[in-house]
Amino acid sequence: MRNIFILINRELKTYFYSIMGYVILAMFLLIYGFVFWFLVNAFSNPQNNFNEPITNFFFGTFYYWFILIIVPPLLTMKTIAEERKSGSLELLMTASVTEFQIIISKFAASFIFYVFMWLITIYYFFLLSPHTALDWNMIFVGYLGTFLVGGVFISLGIFSSTISRNQIVAAVISFGLGLLIFSLSFISYFIDFQSVKSVLEYINIMDSTIKFSQGVLDTRPVVYFLSLIIFFNYLSVRILDSQRWR
Amino acid sequence: MISVKNLYKNYSGKYALNGISFDVSKGQILGFLGPNGAGKTTTMRIISGFLAPTSGKVFINGMDVFKHPLEIKRLIGYMPENNPIPMDLQVKEYLKFRGMLKGLKRDNLRRRIDFVVEQCRIDSVFNKLIGTLSKGYRQRVGLAETLLHDPQILILDEPTVGLDPAQIRQVRDLIRQIGTERTVILSTHILPEAEAACNCVIIINNGKIQVMDTVGNLNKIHRGAARLHLEIKNNISKFEQALSEFPDITLKKANPISDKHYSYFIESMDYDNVRETIFNTAVKTGCIILEMHREKIMLEDVFIKLVTQEKSE
Numbered sequence: 001m002r003n004i005f006i007l008i009n010r011e012l013k014t015y016f017y018s019i020m021g022y023v024i025l026a027m028f029l030l031i032y033g034f035v036f037w038f039l040v041n042a043f044s045n046p047q048n049n050f051n052e053p054i055t056n057f058f059f060g061t062f063y064y065w066f067i068l069i070i071v072p073p074l075l076t077m078k079t080i081a082e083e084r085k086s087g088s089l090e091l092l093m094t095a096s097v098t099e100f101q102i103i104i105s106k107f108a109a110s111f112i113f114y115v116f117m118w119l120i121t122i123y124y125f126f127l128l129s130p131h132t133a134l135d136w137n138m139i140f141v142g143y144l145g146t147f148l149v150g151g152v153f154i155s156l157g158i159f160s161s162t163i164s165r166n167q168i169v170a171a172v173i174s175f176g177l178g179l180l181i182f183s184l185s186f187i188s189y190f191i192d193f194q195s196v197k198s199v200l201e202y203i204n205i206m207d208s209t210i211k212f213s214q215g216v217l218d219t220r221p222v223v224y225f226l227s228l229i230i231f232f233n234y235l236s237v238r239i240l241d242s243q244r245w246r
Numbered sequence: 247m248i249s250v251k252n253l254y255k256n257y258s259g260k261y262a263l264n265g266i267s268f269d270v271s272k273g274q275i276l277g278f279l280g281p282n283g284a285g286k287t288t289t290m291r292i293i294s295g296f297l298a299p300t301s302g303k304v305f306i307n308g309m310d311v312f313k314h315p316l317e318i319k320r321l322i323g324y325m326p327e328n329n330p331i332p333m334d335l336q337v338k339e340y341l342k343f344r345g346m347l348k349g350l351k352r353d354n355l356r357r358r359i360d361f362v363v364e365q366c367r368i369d370s371v372f373n374k375l376i377g378t379l380s381k382g383y384r385q386r387v388g389l390a391e392t393l394l395h396d397p398q399i400l401i402l403d404e405p406t407v408g409l410d411p412a413q414i415r416q417v418r419d420l421i422r423q424i425g426t427e428r429t430v431i432l433s434t435h436i437l438p439e440a441e442a443a444c445n446c447v448i449i450i451n452n453g454k455i456q457v458m459d460t461v462g463n464l465n466k467i468h469r470g471a472a473r474l475h476l477e478i479k480n481n482i483s484k485f486e487q488a489l490s491e492f493p494d495i496t497l498k499k500a501n502p503i504s505d506k507h508y509s510y511f512i513e514s515m516d517y518d519n520v521r522e523t524i525f526n527t528a529v530k531t532g533c534i535i536l537e538m539h540r541e542k543i544m545l546e547d548v549f550i551k552l553v554t555q556e557k558s559e
């Protein structure tokens with residue numbers, strides 16, 4: 001456990017000491033500032049008559065999905081691939097740490113940065129709250145969903161980085177796989193068998209995320225997302241371990 | 247202390263190691279010599295536990311490296327090829343991070359950091375970013391890091407590569423000093439380095455050990471062969487002709503010093519007799535010997551001989 005904290009601390013430094021971390025953060029805030037401005041304008045226009053709460057849109061625009069798919073590969077592409085390329089992975093693996101500790105701390109650090117990024121946007125809701133009634137429960141569930149899906153894509157990103165030697169390749173793989181897993185969600189719309197359909201609905205990442213954004217807290221997607229996170233991290237550990245036998 | 251038993255390593259169908267076995271006893275400084283691609287790095291990675299061998303075993307203090315990875319890692323300080331230390335940290339931060347990873351705490355951590363900083367003489371760059379340091383200093387930071395947990399064994403993969411001669415000497419002195427109470431395995435292409443820093447040498451080529459011996463012995467074995475440097479004047483062509491009648495003596499002309507004054511390299515397998523022969527021939531032909539001395543055979547010659555022998559077989 002101590003090792004994991006030490007490693008997370010070091011990983012976080014790579015985000016906060018490097019221009020990369022700040023660029024991602026700045027671009028994200030720029031885009032989300034725009035989304036917020038756009039939504040506030042749309043809602044305050046008396047011609048529009050929205051019956052839905054703002055969270056449905058805040059966690060549901062095109063920009064939201066775009067960020068979900070794009071940001072995790074950018075955050076994770078370097079993690080293992082870069083260390084392998086520079087040789088510092090060798091240094092890490094010959095200290096008294098296990099493969100599990102390495103993967104879990106890489107995952108945790110990327111996840112913490114991701115959560116940090118999103119948490120900054122909470123202040124938009126604080127800006128709104130004096131002027132309109134907000135359902136903080138829904139906001140909370142919206143963020144929870146965002147973090148969980150993000151966690152899935154981050155663990156997928158770490159996995160991609162574990163199998164690559166080049167960070168660009170890692171980013172492309174995790175982006176591609178992410179998009180593919182995401183697209184699995186659409187299959188359920190075209191299938192009629194009830195049994196298959198219910199399975200596909202269960203693994204439908206997009207619909208589950210939309211439910212979160214509507215403030216519906218269901219345990220099934222929570223369990224599903226958590227198991228995906230565990231699955232990808234487990235794969236990464238196994239692969240990192242197996243690479244010494246190449 | 248370290249016992250390497252019959253290592254084979256297969257990288258996707260191609261054997262990089264073909265049965266490497268050797269023992270290193272406590273306090274030895276072992277030099278690993280070999281041309282590019284000989285298998286030095288592969289062997290060191292296996293000893294440090296980073297790679298698994300295809301077959302064969304490594305024991306350290308009687309423990310199998312692959313059955314007790316964490317215990318073994320505590321015994322070893324390992325510096326990988328190209329010294330891959332992070333550029334984005336300060337020396338201070340880096341040593342602290344690595345020290346904590348190696349299980350050092352508070353007072354002990356501070357004490358060990360102070361100690362390695364002093365031993366490797368990096369106090370002047372202690373607060374600097376590693377990325378801004380010169381290569382020599384980075385190398386010393388890498389060495390300091392390997393010493394943090396006071397390991398019994400140091401494995402250094404080409405610790406002096408890319409340094410200028412003054413830095414090479416400093417790092418080499420440092421290694422020798424560090425090595426007084428530790429077992430060290432270091433790899434290098436630079437032969438004088440092995441001669442200067444090590445007390446035992448392994449020459450490896452194509453994944454096989456060609457020679458394993460002490461530096462002193464290696465030089466002794468090849469003592470039989472001699473290479474003389476000779477300077478003579480007067481009656482040079484007569485001297486050359488007379489000497490050419492001895493089949494086991496080869497005469498090579500070096501750059502002439504003036505038209506009457508020549509210098510030669512002479513090679514013979516018989517060091518004791520060749521000097522007398524030359525003296526007698528010179529007297530007979532009326533030649534004057536200005537200078538005759540023996541060229542020291544460096545490990546380099548031994549090395550090149552062994553490696554090229556292997557190729558021509």
Ligand SMILES: Nc1ncnc2c1ncn2[C@@H]1O[C@H](COP(=O)(O)OP(=O)(O)OP(=O)(O)O)[C@@H](O)[C@H]1O
Nearest residue numbers: 257258261262280281282283284285286287288289
């Ligand atoms: N990861 C790898 N995958 C495939 N082949 C490899 C790998 N690493 C090394 N090899 C091959 O194994 C052989 C031994 O390589 P190794 O790096 O051990 O040599 P070396 O003695 O350290 O050489 P150098 O002096 O250049 O550092 C080489 O032929 C190399 O091409």
Ligand SMILES: [Mg+2]
Nearest residue numbers: 286287288327
């Ligand atoms: Mg090498």
